[in-house]
Amino acid sequence: MNLISNFPPTAELQAxxxxxxxxxxxxxxxxxxxxxxxxxxxxxxxxxDSEGEEILDAMAGLWCVNIGYGRDSMAEAAARQMRELPYYxxxxxxxxxxxxxxxxxxxxxxxxxxxxxxxxxxxxxANDTNVRLVRHYWAAKGKPEKKVIISRKNAYHGxxxxxxxxxxxxxxxxxxxxxxxxxxxxxxxxxxxxxxxxTPEEFxxxxxRELKAKIEELGEDxxxxxxxxxxxxxxGVIIPPDSYWPEIQRICDAHAILLIADEVxxxxxxxxxxxxxxxxxxxxDIMTVAKGLSSGYIPIGASIVCDEVANTVAEAGDxxxxxxxxxxxxxxxxxxxNLRILEDEKLVENVASGTGPYLAEKWRQLAxxxxxxxxxxRGFMGSLALTPDKAARAPFAAETGTIGxxxxxxxxxxxxxxxxxxxxxxxxxxxxLTKSDVxxxxxxxxxxxxxxxxxxxxxxxxx
Ligand SMILES: *Cc1c(COP(=O)(O)O)cnc(C)c1O
Numbered sequence: 001m002n003l004i005s006n007f008p009p010t011a012e013l014q015a016x017x018x019x020x021x022x023x024x025x026x027x028x029x030x031x032x033x034x035x036x037x038x039x040x041x042x043x044x045x046x047x048x049d050s051e052g053e054e055i056l057d058a059m060a061g062l063w064c065v066n067i068g069y070g071r072d073s074m075a076e077a078a079a080r081q082m083r084e085l086p087y088y089x090x091x092x093x094x095x096x097x098x099x100x101x102x103x104x105x106x107x108x109x110x111x112x113x114x115x116x117x118x119x120x121x122x123x124x125x126a127n128d129t130n131v132r133l134v135r136h137y138w139a140a141k142g143k144p145e146k147k148v149i150i151s152r153k154n155a156y157h158g159x160x161x162x163x164x165x166x167x168x169x170x171x172x173x174x175x176x177x178x179x180x181x182x183x184x185x186x187x188x189x190x191x192x193x194x195x196x197x198x199t200p201e202e203f204x205x206x207x208x209r210e211l212k213a214k215i216e217e218l219g220e221d222x223x224x225x226x227x228x229x230x231x232x233x234x235x236g237v238i239i240p241p242d243s244y245w246p247e248i249q250r251i252c253d254a255h256a257i258l259l260i261a262d263e264v265x266x267x268x269x270x271x272x273x274x275x276x277x278x279x280x281x282x283x284x285d286i287m288t289v290a291k292g293l294s295s296g297y298i299p300i301g302a303s304i305v306c307d308e309v310a311n312t313v314a315e316a317g318d319x320x321x322x323x324x325x326x327x328x329x330x331x332x333x334x335x336x337x338n339l340r341i342l343e344d345e346k347l348v349e350n351v352a353s354g355t356g357p358y359l360a361e362k363w364r365q366l367a368x369x370x371x372x373x374x375x376x377x378r379g380f381m382g383s384l385a386l387t388p389d390k391a392a393r394a395p396f397a398a399e400t401g402t403i404g405x406x407x408x409x410x411x412x413x414x415x416x417x418x419x420x421x422x423x424x425x426x427x428x429x430x431x432x433l434t435k436s437d438v439x440x441x442x443x444x445x446x447x448x449x450x451x452x453x454x455x456x457x458x459x460x461x462x463x
Contacts, residue, residue: 010050013038024159037412042069045430045437047417055415058427058441063233063265064296067341068432074297074337081333090119090327098332105339106304109274112283116310118303119327123264123290124158126301127227130286131162131183132321134225134258137309140316143221147182150214150226150257154188156234157227157262157288166227169234184218186210188232189240192374192385192393204241208248215255225258225285230276233265233428236421237383239376245280258285258309264301265381268292268339269348269431272356272379279378285309295338300331347431351379358435362442363427369446371453380433384425386452388462396423397463403456410448410455418445 007013014035023031038050045068047055060066067074081098088096103117118133120126131149138146149166151157157166164172165179168188173179187194187207195203215223228248232238252259261284266276270292273279277287286309290301305313313319325331342348350356356379363382367375373387386403388396396403404420411418411425419426429441456462 007040007050010038011035013050044068044070045433053415055412055417056437056440056444057417058429059417059419060428060430061296062291063270063428064291064294066268066270066292066431067295067338067345067347068430071295071297071341073341074295074334077333077337078298078330081330085329088329089324091322096327096329098329098336099327102327102332102336105336106289106302109339110287110304111275111278113307114284114287114304115307116305118305119323119325119332120290120301120303121299121323121325121328121331122158122301123262123288124160124163124301125323126264126288126290126303127157127166127262128160128162129303129321130225130227130260130288131166133286133303133305133309133313133319134260136316136319136321137258137312138224140312146221146224148218148223149183150211150223151183151185152188152228152232153185154190154235154238155185155227155229155232155262157229158264184214186214188235188238189244190232190235190238191241200241201243204244205247208244208251211248212251212255215251215257220255220257223255223257225260226252227260227262229262229264230266230280230282231271231378231381233381233426234421236424237376237381237426237428239378239381239383240280245282249282260284260286260288262288264288264290265292265428268295269342269351270380270428272348272352274348293338294331294335297338298331298334299325300328300335342431345432350433351431355433355435355438356380359429359433359438359441362438366442366445366449369449369453371449380427380429380431382427383421386423386425396461398461403452403461406455406461407448407452410451411444414444414448414451416441416444416448418448 017036018032039047040050041048047057090099106117107115118129135147151166153168155168157163165183168185187210189204189207191200191203261277263275267289271279277284285306287304294300360377363377364375366372371386373385373390373393375384400422404423408420
């Protein structure tokens with residue numbers, strides 16, 4: 001096998017990177033000062049950097065490399081399709097085999113009557129599609145004024161104008177004039193940070209009922225849809241109380257609004273079932289998928305749509321929407337091979353009953369660490385809340401994220417990719433993770449937590 005193993009020295013790459021490459025979600029000046037860590041190759045759950053260091057990737061890239069790195073059959077699927085038909089569009093009454101086969105496959109594995117697929121290039125643009133689709137649907141039903149979409153604070157639905165507007169990240173809304181009109185946000189089911197004296201179950205129900213209150217405030221005839229991640233990912237792996245989703249489902253059933261489950265992270269096995277909606281008994285009208293759909297080997301996303309919405313839209317004439325790369329044949333072929341691997345190697349089962357329970361047990365034990373206020377996990381999505389005061393679930397006196405960033409630095413130095421969101425530490429490892437990988441992950445996490453605690457005590461930040 002030929003690997004691209006010759007590259008310039010790290011310092012040279014870092015200088016070129018800082019000079020010419022604008023990074024997403026990055027402080028450019030800080031990056032230029034420090035230099036990026038440059039990843040050169042990867043296999044299984046392990047990344048290798050330009051200095052030859054081996055790093056355990058407990059984030060599966062950006063929550064996407066579900067089948068792990070370095071799969072030859074994925075490269076072969078892409079090469080085969082590129083030779084056969086590298087590109088053709090699916091506009092104007094044309095189609096091709098990979099787009100058809102993947103749509104059939106997604107309709108087969110998606111729950112309920114989610115039988116129709118509109119392709120995008122990622123999760124953000126799939127959510128843009130959803131905004132236009134649900135508004136077009138209601139207009140086709142003779143209700144053009146039914147166009148408000150209710151989302152949640154601290155949600156993540158992507159970074160395009162519509163995606164970031166649906167999302168509830170204040171830092172994103174602060175840049176670029178967001179949110180766009182007719183998108184509103186209710187509270188998130190984040191008991192640890194916001195639940196006060198309520199029990200998690202009481203709090204979950206209360207937060208769900210904010211949806212009912214918002215529908216009543218706006219008028220049901222103005223509301224098109226509610227969108228939510230089954231488990232909030234980028235918001236900090238916020239696992240909702242068990243009372244939350246049943247109450248949301250009840251409210252959606254009682255009102256004529258569509259329910260969009262953003263499965264971009266939860267989909268394709270991460271929660272221990274194929275979709276997060278199945279783990280929480282959610283019956284969505286539309287699911288957004290991306291990330292694990294191709295395990296990140298190639299960009300692709302999709303909206304998986306129920307019969308009623310798809311049939312109504314089909315009968316309403318042209319849907320004036322689409323992307324040059326909607327249903328890209330190479331991306332579809334790679335996604336099909338990814339789904340074959342996921343099923344043949346029983347990777348969803350590995351999350352539910354193989355490595356999953358072992359990871360959960362070890363992860364929850366991290367709650368015994370003096371710095372950890374809670375250690376929660378569902379399937380292969382886990383988070384730790386860092387705190388100076390466990391009993392009070394108190395934040396640090398330092399600005400939010402200061403301690404998380406320090407902990408993340410110690411993880412990275414100890415060859416573990418674990419992200420921080422504010423002062424929460426999060427993991428979402430590849431679904432191929434083994435029990436011995438778990439042992440390495442936990443050992444490095446503990447070491448990073450110990451180093452973080454020592455350092456913040458030294459620097460007077462442990463308060
Ligand atoms: C990552 C993500 C998106 C955006 O997907 P992109 O492929 O980055 O556009 C949307 N929703 C959720 C829940 C995500 O985690």
